Amino acid sequence: MRNFxxxxxxxxxxxxxxxxxxxxxxxxxxxQQVTTEEVExxxxxxxxxxxxxxxxxxxxxxxxxxxxxxxxxxxLKWMMRDELQMAPEALTLIQQFRQPARPFGDDVTFxxxxxxxxxxxxxxxxxxxxxxxLTFYDPHPERPAYTPAPLYKPDSIFTDYVREKxxxxxxxRYIERNHPSYFRYSTRDFPKNAFEQTTVHKAITxxxxxxxxRDVNFKDVEAPKKFIPERRYWTSSFESSIQFxxxxxxxxxxxxxxxxxxLNNREYxxxxxxxxxxxxxxxxxIKNNVYTAPNxxxxxxxxxxxxFRLHSNFGYEAFSKWYYxxxxxxxxxxxxxxxxxxxxxxxxxxxxxxxxxxxxxxxDLNKTFANKKHKSVTFNVNIAxxxxxxxxxxxxxxxxxxxxxxxxxxxxxxxxxxxxxxVNATLNFQFNRNVSWYSRFYYNTSYHRxxxxxxxxxxxxxxxxxxxxxxxxxxxxDGVAKNxxxxxxxxxxELLSFGFNYKW
Numbered sequence: 094m095r096n097f098x099x100x101x102x103x104x105x106x107x108x109x110x111x112x113x114x115x116x117x118x119x120x121x122x123x124x125q126q127v128t129t130e131e132v133e134x135x136x137x138x139x140x141x142x143x144x145x146x147x148x149x150x151x152x153x154x155x156x157x158x159x160x161x162x163x164x165x166x167x168x169l170k171w172m173m174r175d176e177l178q179m180a181p182e183a184l185t186l187i188q189q190f191r192q193p194a195r196p197f198g199d200d201v202t203f204x205x206x207x208x209x210x211x212x213x214x215x216x217x218x219x220x221x222x223x224x225x226x227l228t229f230y231d232p233h234p235e236r237p238a239y240t241p242a243p244l245y246k247p248d249s250i251f252t253d254y255v256r257e258k259x260x261x262x263x264x265x266r267y268i269e270r271n272h273p274s275y276f277r278y279s280t281r282d283f284p285k286n287a288f289e290q291t292t293v294h295k296a297i298t299x300x301x302x303x304x305x306x307r308d309v310n311f312k313d314v315e316a317p318k319k320f321i322p323e324r325r326y327w328t329s330s331f332e333s334s335i336q337f338x339x340x341x342x343x344x345x346x347x348x349x350x351x352x353x354x355x356l357n358n359r360e361y362x363x364x365x366x367x368x369x370x371x372x373x374x375x376x377x378x379i380k381n382n383v384y385t386a387p388n389x390x391x392x393x394x395x396x397x398x399x400x401f402r403l404h405s406n407f408g409y410e411a412f413s414k415w416y417y418x419x420x421x422x423x424x425x426x427x428x429x430x431x432x433x434x435x436x437x438x439x440x441x442x443x444x445x446x447x448x449x450x451x452x453x454x455x456x457d458l459n460k461t462f463a464n465k466k467h468k469s470v471t472f473n474v475n476i477a478x479x480x481x482x483x484x485x486x487x488x489x490x491x492x493x494x495x496x497x498x499x500x501x502x503x504x505x506x507x508x509x510x511x512x513x514x515x516v517n518a519t520l521n522f523q524f525n526r527n528v529s530w531y532s533r534f535y536y537n538t539s540y541h542r543x544x545x546x547x548x549x550x551x552x553x554x555x556x557x558x559x560x561x562x563x564x565x566x567x568x569x570x571d572g573v574a575k576n577x578x579x580x581x582x583x584x585x586x587e588l589l590s591f592g593f594n595y596k597w
Contacts, residue, residue, distance in 0.1 A: 211261050216268055218279040326368045331597050332361040336562050336590030355384040357398075357564070357590050370410035372457070374473075378402045381428065382588065389433050398566070398586055399426040399440070404517075406475060408455050418455040420475050420517060423448055438491045445486035445496045449537065451477025451515045467526040474518035482511040482537060498542050498572035511539035527554045542572035552594070560594035 249255075268275055338355035358381045366373040382398035389395065403423040408416030425446035430439045438444075455475040462468040485508035486496065493505035500506060516536040523529045528551075535546040551563040568584040575582065 212264055215277060216265075216275045218269075218276040220280055326366055328365050328367075330363045332359075332595070334359045334560070334562065334592065334594045336588075336592035338588065338590040351387045353385050353387070355382065355588065355590065357382045357562070357588060357592075372408045372410065372416060374404075374406040374408075376402070376404040378404075379427070382586075383428075386433065391434060391436070392431065395433070396428045396430040399428050399430065401425050401427050406455065408457075411454070414457055416455045416457065418453055418475055418477075420451045420453065420455075420477050420480075420515065421449070422517070432492075438488065439495055440491060441488055443486070444488035444491050445484055447482060447484040449480060449482045449515060451475075451480030453477035453479070453515075465525070467523060469523045471521040472519070474516065477515045477517075480513055480515040480537070482509070482513070482515075482539070484509040484511070494574040496573065499574070511537075511542070513537060513539035528552070529554075543569065544572070545569040554594065558593055558595060559591075561591045562589070564588045564590075 334357075336355075336357040336359075338357070340354075341352045358379075360377075360379040362377040364375045364377075366375075378400065379402075380398055380400040381396070383394050383396055386392060386395040401424065405421045406418055407421075408418040410416050423446070425443050426440045427442055429441040431437060432439060453476045455473060457473045458470065460470045484497070486493070489507050493507070497505045497507070497509060514537075516534070518534040520532040520534075521529070522532075531548075531550045531552070533546070533548040535544075537544045545568065547567045549565045552560050553562075554560040564587065566586040568586075569582055570584070571582045573582075
């Protein structure tokens with residue numbers, strides 16, 4: 094450290110000596126008075142932090158010294174190096190990309206793919222010298238030479254894309270012709286076969302469970318057991334409906350009339366059996382139609398339609414959709430019905446009842462439509478050329494002329510035995526999911542008396558539990574007495590109702 098200070102002192106002395114030479118002409122005695130011992134004393138006594146600035150000393154001697162300017166904010170900003178900062182627009186874009194609801198922008202397809210313009214990428218020579226639409230002949234010579242332009246040409250969703258593609262291709266053509274030096278790479282510089290296919294061979298060891306041999310005898314191989322689900326031979330269905338029809342007429346109505354309320358109830362149960370060539374059909378139907386009777390002074394209600402019917406059919410398949418059958422039907426009433434303003438009973442429970450049996454053949458059709466999901470037809474007709482009907486009443490006080498045929502002496506029996514033929518047919522047409530038509534036709538003849546029934550019911554289903562029914566029943570019986578007000582053997586019953594409906 095001492096030697097370093099000595100060197101600095103010597104350099105300062107030499108600088109002073111050089112400066113003294115410029116003024117030695119004016120005062121030569123001052124230079125002669127400085128000795129070597131004085132220089133050594135000066136070097137030893139001067140500290141490093143007290144050494145004068147040589148540049149400042151020279152500027153003072155040459156009269157070029159200027160007072161240093163204080164550092165202000167403008168000078169500090171010019172001297173300090175600016176830090177790199179991002180523009181506000183760039184910060185806004187970064188914030189949009191960082192949002193979890195929008196991880197990618199409109200110009201981003203995948204995480205590693207960004208849609209950019211080809212013009213802003215390095216020029217790449219593709220080697221295509223000729224345009225894509227270059228043709229040396231007319232590809233459509235059959236077209237006329239002049240075709241007028243259409244009055245209206247719809248816009249295409251690719252119009253902007255086609256226009257940008259043409260601009261890009263035109264720019265590349267211009268660079269190829271005028272600045273070929275801009276092309277640094279071409280498609281030839283791309284690596285060939287960057288990914289080579291390798292075949293992985295799996296070694297088959299002795300523990301492999303499958304053993305393949307050349308001589309295979311398939312007779313020794315057992316086929317897997319066929320899964321046969323348990324078949325249901327008995328099937329059932331149930332239908333229940335309670336329909337209402339109400340009509341109110343004020344006492345001062347100009348056309349007159351009476352108010353009424355109808356309640357129509359129907360319960361229908363089916364329980365069938367089918368196995369191999371045997372088919373058994375069982376039906377139970379209960380219908381009741383009760384309505385208010387304001388004109389009846391003895392009762393508040395009357396019964397217009399009351400049926401309890403039990404029908405069974407035992408069939409053995411003869412050929413396609415035809416069966417040899419034995420048909421059985423039992424029919425009676427459940428409620429008692431009286432004439433208006435009278436105690437004369439028209440019908441009641443087992444008064445009367447009928448039992449019909451017959452042998453014949455039955456045709457059964459069950460069809461579904463492939464193009465319609467809920468459209469189906471079920472039709473069956475049983476023809477019994479040999480049938481026996483037994484009709485009897487337990488209550489002999491009912492009005493017998495409504496149910497039995499008069500004898501030769503003009504009296505009416507309480508029971509009948511009739512031999513003849515019977516036809517019983519049923520049709521169920523499901524037009525769609527909400528509209529269906531049910532029809533039943535019954536015909537019985539003893540070759541002296543004809544009894545026929547034709548029941549029709551149209552059902553309009555509004556929901557799963559509510560529907561509207563239009564019912565039309567026509568009956569023909571030429572063995573009973575005619576009514577004075579309606580001189581015909583035809584009997585008609587029509588009803589329009591709305592209410593509850595349930596099926597399974």
